[in-house]
Amino acid sequence: MTAAVETKGRLQITHAADHLVLVGSIDETAAVLDLLASARDRRLVLDLAGVAFINSLGVRDWIRMQAAAQKAGLAVELRRVSEPLVHQLNMIIATRGDAAVTSFYAPYQCDSCGREESILIDAVAHATRLAKLEPPPVTCPECSAQMAFNDFPERYFSFLAPT
């Protein structure tokens, strides 16, 4: 089966079997409200690893999309949320709505070799640790030393707090 790809403004949307993959920028031309039409079995799963930017109009539409999903009783799952979107989720609580974040990227740095890397964190597997605002341990892919979390945990993980 070939996945259908559509382009809305500066956002590319790939329709996979049970989820949508979003790549690019979310602004007013992305029409994110339309994404709800792709919900299956009252579920909408979005892969957000490739979203590099969201502007204020994109945020406005995103909040409308979350509100509409809530009203329609659709469960929204956000997967592989990129760092720029995590910052957005932390700034404006309404951008998360009722959505479940199952994994997200977080900035790490290796003090031994200086490598900086955006690491994918499994929010479900590490739920207990993250609730205590403890960054999951990460091994440096370059030198195998323990990497350090490169932000303030109480700020970066605040979107995971129960609403």
Ligand SMILES: [Zn+2]
């Ligand atoms: Zn290293």
